[in-house]
Amino acid sequence: MPDFFATCPRGLEKLLADELGGFGADNVRPSAGGVGFAGDWLLCYRANLQSRLASRILWRVKDAMPYRNEQDVYQAVYDLPWPRWFDVGNTILVKVTAIKCPLKSLEFITLKIKDAVCDKFRKEKNARPSVAKLDPDMRIHAFFQGEQFTLYLDTSGDALYKRGVRTHTNIAPLRENLAAGILKMTGWQPGTPLLDPMCGSGTFLIEAAQMSLNIMPGIGRHFAFEHLKNFDAKTWNALRAAALAAQQPVSELPIYGSDLYGDALKAAHQNLEEAGIRETVDLKQCNALEASPPEKEGILVANLPYGERMGDEDELAELYPQLGDALKQRFGGWSAWLFTADLRIVKLMRLTPSRRIPLYNGAIECRLFEYRIVAGSNRT
Known part of the structure; x- marks a missing residue:
């Protein structure tokens, strides 16, 4: 074997x-x-x-x-x-x-x-x-x-995180398989409301929509094993056909995305459109600090801006406490998961994370922080 x-x-x-x-x-x-x-x-x-x-x-x-x-x-x-x-x-x-x-x-x-x-x-x-x-x-x-x-x-050829659907990216893209892993770590399941208030080119949104519709991540691409002499085309075609038959019809889903920058939102629109799942996600242009929860409870996930996306470190240091206040004031009942390489967030957010998970985005050491937002409280 x-x-x-x-x-x-x-x-x-x-x-x-x-x-x-x-x-x-x-x-x-x-x-x-x-x-x-x-x-x-x-x-x-x-x-x-x-x-x-x-x-x-x-x-x-x-x-x-x-x-x-x-x-x-x-x-x-x-x-x-x-x-x-x-x-x-x-x-x-x-x-x-x-x-x-x-x-x-x-x-x-x-x-x-x-x-x-x-x-x-x-x-x-x-x-x-x-x-x-x-x-x-x-x-x-x-x-x-x-x-x-x-x-x-x-046997793969191009890396498997290259799904063939996200062709428009921003400055600090998140690899698709890392985004999928983060979604699994949050405990998110299809049908649970999901919000990404800093959605960029829409990586979290696309992964969540494909999971919800049972769209296999490799269904739109080719693989190196197709060049091997032992390649069994009949078995492979049957596997692909079964995967296509198991896909769910495209429909509106409780998946929401927003971004401050119009260019990023345009990229998310284009990526969802080219993946054939545009109508599954509710997109709008909005400052994350002014975002409102689209439903009573759910999961918020965000890849926080890197320095090159946001500006200098001082600007990021101002963002964190404002984001903490916004979560406390408006997202009671939600679970917020923030992914970042900037560990200053622990002190500057003024919220206590319930979980801290070490992860790597390429060679960059990062953390995934969970914040359980309690309604009517100034602390988690």
């Missing part, structure tokens, strides 16, 4: 493990930055199509093995049956990541791995695959940890 590794934003590993288990994965093993699991190729297809949390689904083609130098790595890569897995006409790209790797140059070892793959094709097919830095057919991932390395073939 093939073994896989699903990468994800740090902080989402447990949620991703639960999601993969729900798909039927075996031997689920959470670790830093992802989850190892075993399953058949139908499970691989399903994980790519349905996972809202994974960044990539990698097929492990070489277990962790020791090496002493670059030649050891070259030989181990060369010995693998690359022409059995994909065609010489497919373009390739090699990516190397390392932790405490004794090799002198990661660039050089990247070239050695590429040479080993190409040399194997040249020996068996009298031709070699071309390298493509942009949009390659097959991505080969090598992970070095100390004096061992592991090799993977990427």
Whole structure:
């Protein structure tokens, strides 16, 4: 049975493990930055199509093995049956990541791995695959940890957070799988009122609408596994057809978004329109400090502005206490979840968070804070 590794934003590993288990994965093993699991190729297809949390689904083609130098790595890569897995006409790209790797140059070892793959094709097919830095057919991932390395073939292609629906973004976009993870952490469920008063290009709104309508995150895109020689088109087409049949009709949902800036709101409008779900979300232009709750109870979620979106740190420092006051005065009965990289918020909001969850947006360390707003009180 093939073994896989699903990468994800740090902080989402447990949620991703639960999601993969729900798909039927075996031997689920959470670790830093992802989850190892075993399953058949139908499970691989399903994980790519349905996972809202994974960044990539990698097929492990070489277990962790020791090496002493670059030649050891070259030989181990060369010995693998690359022409059995994909065609010489497919373009390739090699990516190397390392932790405490004794090799002198990661660039050089990247070239050695590429040479080993190409040399194997040249020996068996009298031709070699071309390298493509942009949009390659097959991505080969090598992970070095100390004096061992592991090799993977990427079954996803473009990262899975690229759903193919959010083409208009603002300055500080939130990755879609991180937004989906945050929504799951809040406890939000389809049918529960949701408000994003700083919606930007609409990432939270689109993820929530797709969850509500049972629209699979990968339904509108292609995957690298379609280039593999073992690709089962009949099984894949049946899986996609079942996913399309399970979608709910587009209708109004209790999902609300607003933003101070017209350009951001225009991007959200366009993204929802192009995703075919514009009528599901109530959008309006509004200052978050003046926003009113659209319903009696619900969940408020916001990716708070970064410095480049808002201005200097002093301007942000003024925003936090004003936002705290607005929540206290108008959002009694709501649960507010604020995502930020600015930890000054803890003191400046003048509200006590009930939860603080460490997360990463790319390489940026962030926190997700929960504030339970009690009606008629100046404190949470």
